[in-house]
Amino acid sequence: MSARTGMPDSLDTKDSVDISCRVNGETVAARVPVRQSLVDFLRHGLGLTGSHVGCEHGVCGACTIVLDGRCVRGCLLLAAQADGAEIETIEGATASGRLDALRAEFVTRAGLQCGFCTPGMLLTAAEFLDAGGGPDRSEIRDALSGNYCRCTGYHAIVDAVEAAARSHPRSA
Amino acid sequence: MKPAPFAYARPGTLAEAVALLGAEPGAARILAGGQSLMPMLNFRLAQPALLVDINRIADGAVLRQDADGLTLGPLVRHADLLRHCAAGRGHPLLAAALPLIAHSGIRNRGTVCGSLALADPAAELPACAVALDAELDLVSPRGTRRIGAEAFFRGIYETALAEDEMIAAVRFPPADPNWRWTCLEVARRQGDFAIAGLAAGFCATGAPAARLVAFGVAERPLRLAAAEAALTARGSDAAVATLADLDLLGGGDYPAAYRRQVLGTLLTRAAAALGAPA
Structure with missing residues (x-):
């Protein structure tokens, strides 16, 4: 019996685990504490500091990453859960070029001020557009409702996503 | 904002998962999506000794x-x-x-x-x-x-x-094509917790029938049986009147009287959307 957890030793439970995953296309192997959040592992373990840590309870969206093709909260996942997963952070998404049109519109429309929310805004907006989202402003606001901008720059952000939706390859 | 220490297990089957739950009842929590549990862990509102991560169990996403x-x-x-x-x-x-x-x-x-x-x-x-x-x-x-x-x-x-x-x-159960359904709620922001909400169904074919279940207004989903009967017999105004008899949750910024008013508005809107009589 484990003194700390009270669980029988025969059950395979752990305080740290070995993980192997792909991050931005590169294979990563590491031993992580089971308490560590995925976003903390990406930032502190891998130096990928583009995913920001805001609220640490899933409200602000600043830690948004792409896990197995879907935008998720990096603060609501454990690093241990990344084992076997395909992860893309803002660094990888930027390097791939897939955010180029959105990024250009964010610059044109001044869709950022301090920039803290921007990585999450870009990844979430890209998922919205890739899923068929159009230039309807209320739909854009709905799609971005889980990402907080504390500089209150929402109008410019919606402007940028609307403009990107109009030039999205799907609309052509 | 970091969770208290816990042990972690990632079983490969449902049977292994419940074996872990049963080994020390009350000490373990299931980690599925984690969208509520992880915040509770980070706030240390929950401090289980063991997290049983079921995200890799076979056939779980059926x-x-x-x-x-x-x-x-x-x-x-x-x-x-x-x-x-x-x-x-x-x-x-x-x-x-x-x-x-x-x-x-x-x-x-x-x-x-x-x-x-x-x-x-x-x-x-x-x-x-x-x-x-x-x-x-x-x-x-x-x-x-x-x-x-x-x-x-x-x-x-x-x-x-x-x-x-x-x-x-x-x-x-399978959807009955004679029934129409809607779900309405009022929250401070899109995606926020509902101040009051209503799952509503209405069947106008044959003998009218209704199904009304409120959320955010009581300790558990609240079946509005009196409102269902009133809606089918006399219409939505009569259904809203039955809400006066309900004992609803109050507290915080939203006293019970306000939740009752919001629920009544939702009921009126739902009835109209579903083609129920006013």
């Missing part, structure tokens, strides 16, 4: 629609079900309710069964489960049992789940 209705395994995410329902399958009530749940990033990860197991009184899916007479399969080292949604929800975060039990599946 989503099956057949003559028995819609059956969902414990790893079906809100986004999975929303995509299924958006294509005109699934159930019209679920199609109406799912977009109201949190935000896209949360729906991508959170699970339907996890939402039922948490039993947040302001959550949409428990009310939908009660409205549709969904059935839940609960599994433990002692075996499997089936329970109706009405009996499953007991109170605020309280369900019929024993400490060594988890939800293995939920089954929603």
